[in-house]
Amino acid sequence: MSRVCYFYDQNVGEFDYGFGHPMKPLRNKLVHHLIMEYGIYKRLNIYKPWRATNEQMEMFHSKEYIDFLQRVTPEMALQPHFKKSLEEFNFTDDCPVFEGLYPFVQTVVGSSLGCAMKINERAADICVNWSGGLHHAKKSQASGFCYINDIVCAILELLKVHSRVLYIDIDHHHGDGVEEAFKATNRVMTFSLHKYGDNYFPGTGDVDEIGIDEGKNYSINVPLKDGINDEGYHRLFYPIIDRIMEVFQPSVVVMQCGADSLNGDRLGFFNLSIQGHCDCMKYVKKFGLPMILVGGGGYTVSNTARCWCYETAAACDLNIPDQIPINDYLEYYVPDMKITISTNPQMKNCNSRNYIEDILNKVMIILEDVGNSNLPIVQFTNPPRIDEHTIEMQIDEDQQDFNDVSNGFIRDIPLNIDSDEVIKMYTEPLPIYPKSKLFCTQNLKEFE
Ligand SMILES: [Zn+2]
16 A cells, blocks of 8 residues: 655635636635545644745756745835846746745645655655646746746756656646756656647647757656547557566556546646646556656646545545545535546547557657666665654644644534544754755665
8 A cells, every 4th residue: 555645735726816817726726625624644644844945946947036935025026127027937827926925835845845845755745735736837937837946956856866757747738847857868868758749838848859968868758739539648658658667667657637638627638637737647557656646737626626635546546436525615516526537539649550559669769778778776875764853743732833833724514523633743944955965976786
């Protein structure tokens, strides 16, 4: 049975990108309520994340960008003399400056870093952060509703302990920010399936974008057209995953489970069912590698909540009833009140069998080259010891921090559940490693 950790901060669902913006952090609350009411929480270790520090975010992002992100307020964003900075850092209609932006991103990144640290400590088999997965953010720019790239931060954390990290992205959009961050290294393979063409955002991710320098052949892209269904998607996903596992031999996987690839998404044009989407995750899980699951896109709020609840259950090896239990957000699931959604048989699939075969062949040729090259092996010095960098917070009712956590969870869990059973442990910010240790040398075997 998998040991599954789940990071959730009840405040994350309260943030608001602004009226009419398709990104709704509220969806995290909906997922959490489903997880609670289905009883899935009994199989989870639930953690409230800390907020990531500037130093942690500067592992990837530029200091100038982080400083601005910390300072900027909605009022400042209206002042003409900030226009240049807002343009430089790409704060646009897609990425507005909203109230509480900085603590919001700190919480999201803190959750993904917490996932990576738990995996590094070998304290979990699967870690889940549905508030994360913000794959478009760049080193010094916001992009596509994403401000800080929590995935890149988490992968950098994993690289302290792992030689090779596999990143998988099943969002409707290309995982461009993650690919760009690691396109020149062979220690991270990125594999993204996404809509491509017709100038669709972000405009990158063709099959011939394969990475550069040492990272050549380590960026795998599957460009798709509208209407891809479960069958077509799996026809590509399964054999490519098989081959990646064979030739790249990752020791850990980060999977971005963006739910905008589902049928009926407000912004997406794919036709996956929730089972079809989840089957991708289950397929990867079968390889038995430690895994981090993050969210991402997903703009039909109810379907996104359904999908991530279903996938949390699958991560815990649970089959849950299709009938959604009574919960505070029941009105979102009318009229069918089911956890699953199907593909739409009326939707045209623009990906012909020939097109799919052609893409598959091209990807297999790229992976052939990976199979013919030497895999990077990093020797680590001073392996991080659990007792050095994990601080279990003492539960002290006088501490404001504890009270905040406790109140949040008591409000969020069903009344008949003992909160002590749910809140198993708390973590605090962990000291970051000196940068020099990131690619240091020592016997890797100690970790394998
Ligand atoms: Zn997306």
